[in-house]
Amino acid sequence: MKKVIISDATLRDGSHALFHKLTKEHIVAYALAADAAGIPIVEVGHGNGLGASSLQVGLSLLDDREMLETARKHLSRSRLGIHVIPGFATINNDLRFAFDYGVDVVRVASHCTEADITERHISYTREQGKEAYGVLMMSHMANKEVLLDEALKMQAYGAEAVIIMDSAGAYLPHDVQDRVGHLAANLKVPVGFHAHNNLGMGIANSVAAVEAGARIIDGASRGFGAGAGNAQLEVMVAVFARLGIETGIDLYRALDAADIVEREIMETTPYISSVSLVSGLSGVFSGFARHVNLAAKEYDVDARDIFFELGARKVVGGQEDKIVEVAMELQQKIKRG
Amino acid sequence: MDNHLREMITADCQEVVGPSPEALDKLRNRQVFVTGGTGFVGTWIAELVIFLNDHHNFGTSLILLARDIDAFRIKTPHLAERKEIRLLSSDVRNIIDLPADVNYIIHAAATPDNRQHMSTPLAVMETITRGTATLLDAAATLQSLSAILNISSGQIYGRQCCATPTITEDAVGSLPCNTITSVYPEAKRYAETLCSAYWSCCKLPIVTARPFAFIGPYQSLDKPWAINNFIRDALTDNDIRIISNGMPVRSYMYPSDMAYWLLRMLVDGASGQAYNLGSPYGITLRDVAEKVKAYANTTAEVVIKQMHPDNSVFVPDNGLVSSTLGLEIKVPIDETLKRSLRWFRGAFRR
Structure with a gap:
């Protein structure tokens, strides 16, 4: 049976949908529910990641430390993940303290043609004995050859997986298969995929990614994320189960977590406006x-x-x-x- | 550096040289010029040469060329302050002349750190290609030159056409030339061909060493290589993670063996010949990780993530160096790991 790791972006990508106004109560309620569902990785933070709270991209209600401390206290089975864009996040001011707060997985992201900027953050994360993933954002703006070139850099820097993000929700399934397939065939580390649902393709694209060799798939409960939202996590768990793809997540508990997001966190359910x-x-x-x-x-x-x-x-x-x-x-x- | 770590290095040198250092007699009262002289290779060459001078009255002098000699002064003051070691601050690409009394050259400039290959590929290629050409041009004017040792890379073997337990010097495989991952091995291949051209045209006495993998004192644990990460994670009680199935086979040479082999290749290697430099004893990454865990006495676990199957083998054949130079491994893998852990523990304390 195929196995995939689901990485949950609800409390990070969903931050965009709330103008970065996640509260402690939101984090506690969702972290407990995600942990109970057995979701492997729960990302927490400002939508643009660690250190990104600013007038330009939006001020967070809570600072990074409060968010991480709160999440850490309420995650026992799930690992705590963060999104890091070098430039927003610096090693000394941001990443160093994140480890003090118990972060397990650091997803170091760059624009899809700028992997060079991730070297120090990936290396630093590995030096702390933590897991580092490389993330290539806006991946539709590069062809598969360029994406591989950038992904190879991240692999060389020590990334233990490379995730491509469809940040604009611009992909159709054949785009995903083309790119993920090329990366999976040429990298030594697992490939991941992060969908957005702007063209209604969030789940279909995630399935295409797994079929093309992706081993890490991002999702968000109720699709709670930027724009039209992400691939809906609980739907993904159900669809993957139908396809014989193992996620290790308890479906009922995932549905409960999604209900909590709809009832207690989101202002409006994401839709394709x-x-x-x-x-x-x-x-x-x-x-x-x-x-x-x-x-x-x-x-x-x-x-x-x-x-x-x-x-x-x-x-x-x-x-x-x-x-x-x-x-x-x-x-x-x-x-x- | 702590005294016990220095004593450890001296004992390592004693072990590889043995009671009779005659095999290296050609170095007596000679001057050796080393590019990349303050890196891992250069530092070990310096340790072995001062051992020969202190314990066997060799009278060998060294010129270490590097871009950052201040870091060397801080890291190894016991070497930097030696009267027979001269430090020269320069980029190998900018060499015009070499001191006229140089007898031997070891060309070790160029980092094997693949992060730098990816981030600064043009500079890496230029250092290897133009740096080698510049050095050889300068070497061609020397009147008393006995030999040049060009340090290439085991990576030049590229993809092997069929699975073999070890790689012989004539088993040059293929390298895809249109990918960023070929920057370093392709430049090293070019440098080897350049050496052959100088050997042919100028009759320069050039020997090539093709290094594989090493672990031990003076390495850095922040390098992105599996065994370095295993040791770092074990010493910090973090789980030792292997992304693959743990079955890739590699081999690891202890650096005192490396330094001794390099000096022997320098003085006795056949001109125009390339020699493998590494341990011929393969071991799976899973077994390396388990040994590191056991010897480090850590509470961390070895986690095999099974994310992709990998049964690759990258181990040198030592038939040629053994039969022609009589070289054998003195420090076996278990001792290599124990000594490395001892060194890095000491380094962590500092």
């Missing part, structure tokens, strides 16, 4: 959706036009300031007729 769909089509990071909607309202322009223009400019996560710039330019264009 027009804007999210356009985000997927234009290949723009799902997490931009709320910022784009606000800018569209403020400058009285069509959010869909903003997305397509951002896509044309190949804007990536961390360039949120471009949203307002594009909105203002579109407004000027309209005024000029």
